[in-house]
Amino acid sequence: MxxxxxxxxxxxxxxxxxxxxxxxxxxxxxxxxxxxxxxxxxxxxxxxxxxxxxxxxxxxxxxxxxxxxxxxxxxxxxxxxxxxxxxxxxxxxxxxxxxxxxxxxxxxxxxxxxxxxxAPSSMALSSSSSSFPGRHSKRAVLCGVSYTKMKFKLKGTVNDANNMRELLIKNFKFPNECIRVLTEQEKNADLIPTKHNIMESLRWLVKDCQAGDSLVFYFSGHGLQQPDFKEDEIDGFDEALCPVDFIKEGMIIDNDINSTIVWPLKSGVTLHAIVDACHSGTILDLLYVYNLERNIWEDNKPPSKEPIRKHTSGGVAICLSACEDSQSANDSTVFGGKGMNGVLTYLLTKAIREHPQITYGALLDKLQIEIKKINRSRCRSSILQRIFHRKIVQDPLLSSSEKFDVSTKIFAL
Incomplete structure (x- = not known):
C-alpha cells in the first residue's frame, strides 16, 4: 500500500x-x-x-x-x-x-x-507496519533478527521481540500503533531488519522528540566487535550490531547508534535501549557504566586527544545490555514454553511482570541471581544435559548518559 x-x-x-x-x-x-x-x-x-x-x-x-x-x-x-x-x-x-x-x-x-x-482488515496496515504513526509520547523500535538463511541462525529472536512488545503494551501502556517491529517474518519489505531499515527506524524513533517522550530501542540478534580506529573506546574495540544483511552491507557500529539516537535527545526526553546480543555492554557509547560489585558509576571516557561526544542534547539515555563487551549472550530453552528465548529478554520481562515497581539496582541483582540459578540447576543435571547445555556466562550491564541512584529509581519505560 x-x-x-x-x-x-x-x-x-x-x-x-x-x-x-x-x-x-x-x-x-x-x-x-x-x-x-x-x-x-x-x-x-x-x-x-x-x-x-x-x-x-x-x-x-x-x-x-x-x-x-x-x-x-x-x-x-x-x-x-x-x-x-x-x-x-x-x-x-x-x-x-x-x-x-x-x-x-x-x-x-x-x-x-x-x-x-x-480500510477493511484485508487492506489495512498492521499497527507495527505503519511507517509514520500518529504523535504519541511513547514510541518503540523492536528488532528481532533470526538470520534464517545463514549457518549461524538464531531461533529465539522473534519470540524475544514479541515478548518485549507485549510488555510495552500491557505494563507500560505503549500505544500499539507506536511500536515498530522489524523481523524476517514481516510481509512489509520496509520491516525486514536490514541495515537500511534499522537505521531508518532509529531515525524515526527520535524524530521530533519532545519533553515527556519515552522512547525504546530493543534489539535481539548477533553482536560483534571490531578494532576501534577513532580511539574513542577504552578497550580498543567498537561494539556493533548485525542486521540480517550485515555480510553484504556491514554492521551497525556503536558510534553510528550513538549519533543517531543519543545526540538528538532533547531535555525531558528519555531513551531506553535494551540489547540482547553478544559484546553489547557499551553498545550506545554512553558516558557512564555501572559497576554492580562496587555499586558505583564508572567513567566510560577514553583517554583520547580528540573530543569525543558521548552525551545527549539534554535528554537521558539508559542502556541495559545482555552482557559485558568481552562476553557472549545466550538464548536457551531452559525456561520452558514454546521455542527458545534470549536469557536477558526472558528474565527481564519476567522480573518486571512479577515486580512492577522494581528499581534498576534490584533488577540487575535479580538478573544475576536468576542466571546463577540456571547454572546451578545444570550442574545438578545429568551428564548428557551438561554436555549439550553449556554454562551461561554473561553479566548484564547498565550504562547511562548521566548518573542516578539505582537503588531508588524505579525501572519505567
Whole structure:
C-alpha cells in the first residue's frame, strides 16, 4: 500500500470500504482528512486532548486526526449539514485537489494512520507496519533478527521481540500503533531488519522528540566487535550490531547508534535501549557504566586527544545490555514454553511482570541471581544435559548518559 502511494500522486486516494471513504487534501491547511458523498459535519471533543473539533463524518467509525494533538479520534454523528468541512482545519469550503501533491512526504503519517483505521482488515496496515504513526509520547523500535538463511541462525529472536512488545503494551501502556517491529517474518519489505531499515527506524524513533517522550530501542540478534580506529573506546574495540544483511552491507557500529539516537535527545526526553546480543555492554557509547560489585558509576571516557561526544542534547539515555563487551549472550530453552528465548529478554520481562515497581539496582541483582540459578540447576543435571547445555556466562550491564541512584529509581519505560 505504501509503495503505491509513493509512486502515484493522484488527486484522490480512494479506499474501497463500506463507507466509500475518500482521503483528500484541504486547500487551506494542506492536510489530509476523510470525506465522502454525501457528507455531514459533526462537532465533537478529541478523546486525547479534549479540544473541540469539526469533522466530516459518514459513520460512527470514521476516524479524525486532531489538529491540536495529532492523534486519531472516532467522532459521533451530530447535527448534519450538507457541506464539506476539512477534518484538520475545519475550513467550510470544497477541498482543493490541485494542492494534494504539495508537502506530500510530511503527510504520509496522516495517510497511513487514516488508512489503517478506515480500510477493511484485508487492506489495512498492521499497527507495527505503519511507517509514520500518529504523535504519541511513547514510541518503540523492536528488532528481532533470526538470520534464517545463514549457518549461524538464531531461533529465539522473534519470540524475544514479541515478548518485549507485549510488555510495552500491557505494563507500560505503549500505544500499539507506536511500536515498530522489524523481523524476517514481516510481509512489509520496509520491516525486514536490514541495515537500511534499522537505521531508518532509529531515525524515526527520535524524530521530533519532545519533553515527556519515552522512547525504546530493543534489539535481539548477533553482536560483534571490531578494532576501534577513532580511539574513542577504552578497550580498543567498537561494539556493533548485525542486521540480517550485515555480510553484504556491514554492521551497525556503536558510534553510528550513538549519533543517531543519543545526540538528538532533547531535555525531558528519555531513551531506553535494551540489547540482547553478544559484546553489547557499551553498545550506545554512553558516558557512564555501572559497576554492580562496587555499586558505583564508572567513567566510560577514553583517554583520547580528540573530543569525543558521548552525551545527549539534554535528554537521558539508559542502556541495559545482555552482557559485558568481552562476553557472549545466550538464548536457551531452559525456561520452558514454546521455542527458545534470549536469557536477558526472558528474565527481564519476567522480573518486571512479577515486580512492577522494581528499581534498576534490584533488577540487575535479580538478573544475576536468576542466571546463577540456571547454572546451578545444570550442574545438578545429568551428564548428557551438561554436555549439550553449556554454562551461561554473561553479566548484564547498565550504562547511562548521566548518573542516578539505582537503588531508588524505579525501572519505567
Amino acid at each position: 505504501e509503495a503505491s502511494l509513493k509512486n502515484k500522486r493522484y488527486k484522490k486516494i480512494i479506499v474501497s470500504s463500506p463507507t466509500n471513504t475518500t482521503i483528500q487534501r484541504c486547500y487551506a491547511c494542506k492536510n489530509v482528512c476523510n470525506s465522502s458523498q454525501p457528507s455531514a459535519e459533526a462537532r465533537f471533543f478529541c478523546r486525547w486532548c479534549k479540544s473541540e473539533c469539526v469533522s466530516v463524518v459518514t459513520s460512527r467509525t470514521t476516524p479524525y486526526l486532531c489538529s491540536t494533538c495529532h492523534n486519531v479520534s472516532i467522532p459521533t454523528l451530530g447535527q448534519e449539514k450538507s457541506r464539506e468541512v476539512c477534518g484538520i482545519c475545519s475550513q467550510v469550503k470544497k477541498i482543493g485537489t490541485k494542492f494534494f501533491k504539495h508537502g506530500y512526504p510530511d503527510n504520509r503519517n496522516k495517510i497511513g494512520t487514516l488508512l489503517s483505521r478506515e
